[in-house]
Amino acid sequence: MKAAFQASLLALDEELGIGPLGDTVRRTHLDHGAWIDLRPGWLTGADTLFERLAEHVPWRAERRRMYDRVVDVPRLLKFYDEDEPLPDPVLADARRALDGHYGSELGEPFRTAGLCFYRDGRDSVAWHGDTIGRGSTEDTMVAIVSVGSPRALVLRPRGGGGSVRYELGHGDLIVMGGSCQRTWEHAIPKTSRPSGPRISIQFRPRGVR
Numbered sequence: 696m697k698a699a700f701q702a703s704l705l706a707l708d709e710e711l712g713i714g715p716l717g718d719t720v721r722r723t724h725l726d727h728g729a730w731i732d733l734r735p736g737w738l739t740g741a742d743t744l745f746e747r748l749a750e751h752v753p754w755r756a757e758r759r760r761m762y763d764r765v766v767d768v769p770r771l772l773k774f775y776d777e778d779e780p781l782p783d784p785v786l787a788d789a790r791r792a793l794d795g796h797y798g799s800e801l802g803e804p805f806r807t808a809g810l811c812f813y814r815d816g817r818d819s820v821a822w823h824g825d826t827i828g829r830g831s832t833e834d835t836m837v838a839i840v841s842v843g844s845p846r847a848l849v850l851r852p853r854g855g856g857g858s859v860r861y862e863l864g865h866g867d868l869i870v871m872g873g874s875c876q877r878t879w880e881h882a883i884p885k886t887s888r889p890s891g892p893r894i895s896i897q898f899r900p901r902g903v904r
């Protein structure tokens with residue numbers, strides 16, 4: 696699909712690729728054994744990747760169980776299971792690099808890639824943890840690369856307490872780790888501010904969803 700997307704002028708002639716991780720990654724410890732790693736601008740040429748994915752991924756509108764209801768999902772989705780080729784070679788590079796950086800701490804590789812397309816500020820995802828699977832009982836990691844226009848990813852502790860907010864787009868990497876999926880929730884809230892489209896790519900280990 697073709698999206699009205701204004702690439703940031705500076706990024707237009709950047710080559711598509713990944714930057715280093717290593718000590719460019721900043722970890723923030725949250726309560727209850729959760730943590731967040733942030734690596735702004737990890738992907739170079741992120742606008743190019745946005746355009747490719749927007750055009751070539753077979754996006755689907757879906758419905759999803761949320762608590763005890765089934766609701767329309769206000770965003771487009773495509774899930775790449777572990778045997779399915781990723782839609783762009785740079786995503787395979789990204790997954791390999793994440794495995795190199797996190798492999799020993801995570802104890803297993805990232806295997807699946809969930810892609811979400813937020814077409815504008817009306818698209819969103821409600822408060823949830825990625826608890827379909829092992830995330831409900833075990834520490835794990837979900838690594839998210841964001842391309843396109845920045846949107847807020849907000850996290851709040853399940854037991855109540857202060858939230859944290861990250862504006863993610865243009866090649867930023869965030870990793871939710873530790874107990875984050877079961878002790879915290881995250882959301883991409885709707886926004887009434889003018890907002891361009893964003894695509895997020897979430898890498899997860901097997902059995903985490």
Ligand SMILES: O=C(O)CCC(=O)C(=O)O
Binds near residue numbers: 809839883895897
């Ligand atoms: O768009 C994002 O970065 C978050 C998506 C998400 O939380 C999910 O699909 O489980």
Ligand SMILES: [Fe+2]
Binds near residue numbers: 823824825881
């Ligand atoms: Fe999630």
